[in-house]
């Protein structure tokens with residue numbers, strides 16, 4: 001069921017996706033089950049990270065450290081049935097949400113995990129909105145059905161109302177909480193029964209011929225069956241049927257009900273991603289978009305991660321291949337610097353191991369170790385000067401002044417800050433008045449991480465101090481109007497780390513005032529990274 005039939009089979013079988021969820025909904029558990037079913041790990045429980053470690057770094061990184069297993073940070077690949085899945089990690093902690101947002105530019109679909117008792121939570125909504133900006137297809141997994149959960153219609157309604165997306169049930173839960181026994185697969189007319197005894201076992205599938213098949217009575221107690229028949233009838237009347245085009249356009253989400261911890265509903269979800277989740281999609285770029293089936297390789301950096309080893313300044317750039325068939329040793333053009341780059345030691349993140357990538361296809365994620373040449377938003381091609389667009393940079397939600405402990409080291413501090421800004425770890429603003437820097441982040445924890453890294457990696461103790469400003473907006477408009485605006489609001493103006501003009505705000509009122517008094521000026525909370 002493909003939306004772009006012309007892809008070479010190796011590309012057509014790739015599914016590159018991320019999981020979006022509110023912390024605690026079950027993302028880690030679900031990931032673990034994906035890996036288990038994908039044959040990447042032998043036993044569930046191997047990949048769990050706990051407590052603070054998990055919250056301060058990417059889940060996968062802390063797993064790697066704590067468990068001594070080589071599950072890579074940020075991206076993992078595994079095979080299940082006919083498909084190659086590339087799961088790109090989105091850090092669970094809301095403090096790193098900007099990273100998360102950018103990650104979503106590297107995927108073709110998202111799996112939204114919600115907790116059946118809690119429904120749509122704040123972080124889910126935020127991430128969903130970003131998916132929507134890109135019309136990303138979303139498949140929903142309603143987790144923790146083994147516990148007391150909300151009424152199924154209520155959950156579906158809440159998603160429809162809250163997120164303004166059509167919801168079509170792919171499965172329907174049978175029983176609630178302790179009485180939950182499994183699901184009826186509405187797409188394949190099958191009964192899926194949960195095995196509470198063995199949490200790592202896939203559920204038993206029982207082929208039946210619709211809800212009136214007497215076979216079903218052997219497996220579902222009468223009172224649950226009656227309710228199931230009633231609800232399914234109602235659901236079929238009230239809710240839209242699966243429309244694959246609408247799913248691919250991001251206006252409809254199929255929902256599966258399950259329990260990740262019990263491995264229940266997971267294989268149906270994986271099949272769903274395979275069957276309905278999109279193949280690698282074209283990548284927006286200028287001056288033209290890049291189609292995955294193009295024979296020439298192109299890719300873009302969506303994430304940069306400093307090496308775990310603090311003695312080396314090496315970084316790994318995570319590159320999503322937008323097109324072609326990549327082979328190790330290829331020389332690619334680094335479009336921003338116009339310099340060729342031999343990619344001799346790329347890493348492929350097969351979940352079982354971090355491996356040298358001998359080859360990769362459009363849709364895959366490869367890691368390219370480098371010394372800082374590769375930045376977020378950079379494009380690599382086989383020669384054409386293409387630039388991938390749509391990699392957003394978000395206005396920070398927290399601002400602080402930063403000072404070097406030793407005032408003589410101000411220049412060093414500037415260098416360190418610029419480097420972290422390039423990595424996407426923070427925004428750095430140079431106010432037009434005064435000599436200091438303001439650092440902007442999305443969550444408080446980022447200040448701590450940044451402070452620690454500047455000290456560790458540059459030997460520079462730094463101090464963060466509160467700033468009168470709370471956020472920043474990028475400024476655009478006709479040149480003369482922008483100049484006049486900047487002149488009249490000097491105490492608010494700054495340049496970001498790319499040299500672009502921003503307006504620093506103290507209160508929402510500042511933004512309202514600009515909108516009222518300067519109708520030609522546009523203030524935006526996002527900008528493209530180039």
Ligand code: G4P
Nearest residue numbers: 023024025026027028029030143144146147259260261262
């Ligand atoms: P996250 O990555 O989205 O933050 O969630 P995570 O998978 O860590 O799951 C959060 C908690 O919910 C964990 O419990 C996990 O065991 C539990 N959980 C996940 N899936 C299910 C499910 O299907 N049913 C039930 N009942 N619980 C589920 P915890 O107590 O925080 O951790 P742990 O002690 O179990 O490791």
